[in-house]
Structures are given as C-alpha cells and as structure tokens.
Amino acid sequence: MEKSASASNGVVKAVPASWNFEPNETLLGLTALSVRGVLGRIKAGMVEADGGGRPVVPMGHGDPSAFPCFRTAAEAVDAVTGALQSGEYNSYATCVGLEPARRSIAQYLSRDLPYTLSPDDIYLTSGCAQAIEIICSVLARPGANILVPRPGYLFYEARAVFNGMEARYFDLLPEKGWEVDIDCVQALADKNTVAMVIVNPGNPCGNVYTYEHLAKVADTARKLGIFVIADEVYAHLTFGERKFVPMGVFGAVAPVFTLGSISKKWVVPGWRLGWIVTNDPNGVFQMTKVVGSIKSYLDISSDPPTFVQGAIPNLLENTKEEFFQKTIKIIKESADICWEQLKGINAITCPSKPEGSMFVMVKLDVSCLSDIKDDMDFCCRLAKEELVVVLPGCAVGYKDWLRITFAIDPSSLEDGLHRLKSFCLRYKKPTK
Template structure:
C-alpha cells in the first residue's frame, strides 16, 4: 500500500505509538509520513483533532490499527465511524491494520465497515480472558501505572521517580533482561518514551514467574523511600 500511494508530494498519517515498519515502508517509497497521537486517557483512541491539524491536500491515507497493536485496546462502536468520516472529509483513505470490524459489544453484533457500508460478525478469541486475568491482579503492586489500564491496554507507563540508577525505558529493559532474563519491549521503539509494552501470550505459569521476577527487579532498583508496595 505504501508503495502504491507514494506519488510525488503525498503524505500518510501514522499512529503514535505504532510500529516502525510503517515509517520504513513509507520512507522506502519516498512517501512523507506524519504522526498523530493515540490518546491514553481515552483508551488509546485516535486524536481526531490532531489528525485534522496534520492533514493537508496531499494527505492520501490514515493508518488505523484496531484492535490496537501495540496498545491492546479495542475501539468503541462509534470511534471507527468517526475516523472514516474524518478520512472522507479529508479526501483520504483508511488503511486498516488488524481487524477493523472487531469493535462491537452487547446488543450490537454487527458494525459498519467504514466507508464501504458492509457488515461483519464479531469474533471472540477463546482463552484471551484467562491470559489477561493474571496480569490484571499481578501488575497492581508495581508502581508504574493504573492496573486497570494495564489489564486492558498492555502498555505500562514507567514512573521514573520510583527507580534509582535507571535512566529510561531502554535502560530499564536492558537491565531487566540481563538480571532476570525477562524481555519487555521498551516504548521508545514505538514512539512512547518511558513506556513498556508487555505481551501476555505465554502460559499463565510462565507469566506469573516472569511477573514475580519483574517485581523483584523493581524492588531491587527502587529508591530507598519508594520500596513499599501493595502486595
């Protein structure tokens, strides 16, 4: 898609946080890319006003990822429709990664497919609630972020004032890997400095063991006046 859209002067709007692959493919074709923000306080929704401010007559596409990767959120029934309407007003297309139609709940078993007006059923992945249940209660005592946000979004904001001798998210992840053999993706690689991206796609016993190592690491590197945590 990036290669096809790369006409002279064209630009595409990419989400932040997001994966560098989009930037690399756009740059490879000489396509300008601009980053719009995903709003953490609104469940990582697209900043519609930011998109409109970034766009111009040369904007050819808006990249949207839903269910969101790397944030793990699923947009409401209405939000993708707002994105589609914004793209229509701008004269741009929507490049939809992941599964665009997986955003309906309860009494809404079908949702519009953006500007195409089609419908698609909701897909439920078996076992995902069990894999997310463990992080929901285990990450509550790590002094980093709202545990409910961790459960839903898979991204954790580091409170750097908690740590002694750790500079940023990259330093945190590097030392964690060396000391505890636990690998977590630093947010800086996805455009979000001092955030972490945690994957839960492992068996629950391994996940619990990894979280316990993470807890030990955080306590070991905590400032003396910040070592008290809620068990």
C-alpha cells in the first residue's frame, strides 16, 4: 500500500496501489447504438446564439409533446390527476402491475383480435423501452441470437449485446414499402435463433404492414420455431390507405410478444407506462416457461409509477375519439408537407410516402455535395449552421440515409425543411 498526504488538511490517507473495480466494458460502446447518444453528439456543436434569432427545429427525435398542437387529451390529464388526488395509489404496485390497469388494457387490445386477452396476458412496464429490456433479458442464453430489422431501432441490439446475445439484421425493402425481406430472415436464422422483431407502424420508415404481409411473417416464424416480438408503440397512428393490423391477430400461428405504451397515441412519453402482451392462444409461452421468466425479472425490476397505473382504466375509457383524430390529422398534414417539400431538395430522395408513425427515411447522396463526408457529418453541420436537427441513418443501421421526424408543428416543419433545402443548395457541387 502507498501512502499520500491530503493537500487540503494534511491528513495522511492510505491509497491502494491499484483498485479492484473497473467499468463494464460492454456498456462503454453502447452509446453509439442510442438515438439519445447520437443526437447528443449532433447537438453538441450547435450554438443557438449564432442562429440569428431562429428557433431550433427538432426533426430528429420522436417526441411531439413539446408543441401545443400535440397536447394530450384533457381526459388523460383528468385521469392521472384523479388517481393522484385519490390517495389510493401512493403504495408499491404488484410486480406485474395493478390488476384494474391490466384488465382495462386487455379489454382495449382485445377489440382488434380474434380472441380475448385476460389480465394475466398483460405485464406493465416503465414505457416500451423497459419492455424491450425485459424481453431481451429473458431470452438471453449463451450463443442465442435475435433477428432485428435494418433500418431499425438499435436499442434492440444494445439490449441484446448487453445480455450476451447476438443481433442479426434482416433487411427491409424500400422498393416494396419497407416490407420484411423474408428470404433474408430465413437465411439468417439457425438453431440458436430465438425471435424476430418487427416494428409496425414503422420506426424509422413510416411504413404500415398489410394483413397479407404479416401473415407471411407469422408463417415464417412458425417454420423457424421462433416467436415474434411486435413493437406496436405507434399502433393506430396511421394516415394512409393501409390500416393498422396487430401482429397478435396471428398469435395462433406463431406466439407473439406485443410491446406497446400510451406514449405515442396519447403523446405522453414522459409518463412511462408501457406493456408486454402475450398473444399466445396456444399457450406456448407457458409451456416453455418464458412467462415465468418475465415474472421473475419483474420481481427484481422497477415499476411504472403507481398513480399512472391507477389512471389507466379512466384514461382508456374516457379519452374521446376526437382527440386521436385531431392528432392524426395534424400528423397527416405534416407528413404531406414533408413528402412534397422533400421532392425539391437536391441530394435527398424519399423512396415512399409515409403512412404511419412519425418518421420517414430518405436517402442521402453525399456525392452530390461538396465537403460532406457522410450522414453524420451532414447532420452535425446542418445542426450547427441551420439549427435543424435530424437523425443520421447510421443511428438506425442505415449509413448515408436520414430519419426525419415530421410530428412537429406544421409551420415549424415547413421552416425546417426550407432550411434543409438551403443547406443542401449551399453545399451542392457545381455542375461541370
């Protein structure tokens, strides 16, 4: 042991020659798989004071709640206020969630299914992010792999890697409305594949899958002996010709874990209330003891706020359809603006018009631009020079693409797209 004197008070303290602890090396590389981490790097170089009084246009993160036009329903606020003021929800909840909340969610989701869910099919989580964390944790075993879409939400890979699993990427096909490449799924799967992930409506692509395509996905999963993780956090946020079809419709073909939350439809991501649903009329999850593993995980995990759980029955029952229609109307208007204005921006190509969620993927041709290295460089410069924040495709596994969030105030969106166009013109290569 070495000894050193404290400079502040002269007290001599024993200092070990070395410390026995060190960080988890796996965690140190996971920030690159985080949307928050990537956006943090982009915003770091942005100096608002140099923007000539212009506001920042946030077209990178899927959280429209800051805009007054996306304020949540009064009925939702009343439900939470009433639950909090009642004094009945200040205690710990059960690990799976309050039974009245689970029962109301089961009834709510059963409307779209050919069978009826029970409260025992519902597990409440702190948002959809924790639902992903739980599923990846209960699947983890040495050598296991999970199939995830590209482009896609890299949080699945981050949680899989953290739990010692391998993430294998199958392609989504832009020329086919971002459908799953079924042949790619079959080629990737092996005896250690446990599940495949689909996101519908799509983040980051804005696609909505048809009944027929989802049937093919279910049939493929059945043939491979795996289950489907259906990320449906944007359920029913559709505004094109295709209507939302839940993957749980095919639960009798292949078992499905459906992940969802109130975050997007009610525009309250900060309330942190999500769920895992077992769409499994054949009881496969019970037979394989996967549900037991979920309950065990929840026993050693944190819960969503009890008062928000207590508000769920009233929130689901009392929120008027007019609120949802208003939200969809604004998102559709913004999606239309985005689709039309992107057509006139050099170096950017949009392969398909978004029909759901809050995003669209566009291809970036850096060869048309001077002094721009890649999508990350593009986004950093755009933020610094124009105060417009968009997400580089590398953050969703698609280099030299961009994910644009259009769920912001339509006037702000038009302003942001105008600045994006000006930026691309400024860096446009001269015509020879």
